[in-house]
Every structure is written in structure tokens, then in C-alpha cells.
Amino acid sequence: MLNEILKRPVIPVIVIDDANDAEPLAEALLKGGMDVIEVTCRTAAAPEALARIKKAFPEMLLGAGTVVTSDQAKMCIDTGVSFGLAPGLNPDTVEFFQENNTLFIPGVMTPSEIEAGLAMGLNMLKFFPAGAAGGVNMLKNLGAPYAPLGVRFCPTGGLNLDNMNDYLALPVVSAIGGSWLATKQQIAEKQWNVITAQVKEALAKAAEVSA
Structure with missing residues (x-):
């Protein structure tokens, strides 16, 4: 699964308030050429939304974000998500996902957290909150000592169309997470064509980095 994630430079970070929006949202992403999604566990609708996307669009790489409790972790595994993410690094959550053979990408923002992740066998980490934690310059310096060990990052938080390639150009960055691709307001207003265009x-834009 990690190899599949590494092929996708942009991961949409989605907050769904109404599970009925799950299928049309996923369809809007697919129409734009994006077959990966991170649905955050921040709302009561998230479990049903994840289940509905899993059933309707099995071809999508289905991620669950903001997995911060044991109940959320169990829900993710029961749903059959492709991968999970969290804003922080909780060893119990990491171990639970590993025991269930499911990719988990915890959040870090310090060298000590990176090394804690390495000790647990992790080499894909989420740099969060990227913008508030120092942005591109911070990640460039933070990631450099660990790049030879194969550590790669998915920065999330504060990214947008204007700065996304600044992150993707860093050798330690494999993918980015972006909430601007489908905002809560756009989803609530069912602006599916707008979301497809943004994707x-x-x-x-991402293709420019590898061109």
C-alpha cells in the first residue's frame, strides 16, 4: 500500500458532515483523475461516509484521517480502509494498524517524534501542521538527517495550490495533503464540478515537479 501511496502526489483531506455526500464527492474526485481520498474522523458522519465510499468505489485508495482514539482505529480496520493517518504519533495506534496489516501514517513535527517512528519501523510520516510548524524551510531541515534512512513525509496543514510544489520539490516529500481540493462549504453546496476542476x-500542477 505504501508503494501505491507514493505514486499519488496529492491526497485530498476531506471533512464530511453529511454521509449522503460521500458518493458524489468520491465521484467528483475520480472524474478529476484522483483515486485516493482521506476522510477525517472529525465528524459523526465519517464512519458511514468511509463505508459508503468503500462499497461504491472499491477502486479508490480509501484513507481515514485524524485517527486519534482506539475506537476510531477499530472502526477504520472494521471498515477496511486502505490506510490511516493521525495528527500525532500514538504508539498504541501504530501497533494496532501494524497488527492488522494496514498502512498507518502518524503525524510528527520534531526530530524525537521522527526517531520514535523509525523505532516502530515507520518510514512514511505526516508533517503536521506543516504551515504553522515552519513550512517548507522547516521540513527541508528537519527531514535532511533522516533522508538517508529512507524517511519520507506527507506535509499537511496550510498547503494550497500556490505552495504545494514548493513542498513536492523537496526530496523528502512523497505526497502532500490538501483540504482546499474539496472544502466543507463546497461539499455542503454540492459543487461537484468545482471540486473536479480543482483536482x-x-x-x-504536481506534474510540473516531475516534468
């Missing part, structure tokens, strides 16, 4: 724009 296409982001993927075209």
Missing part, C-alpha cells in the same frame, strides 16, 4: 488543476 485537475492540482494534478496538473
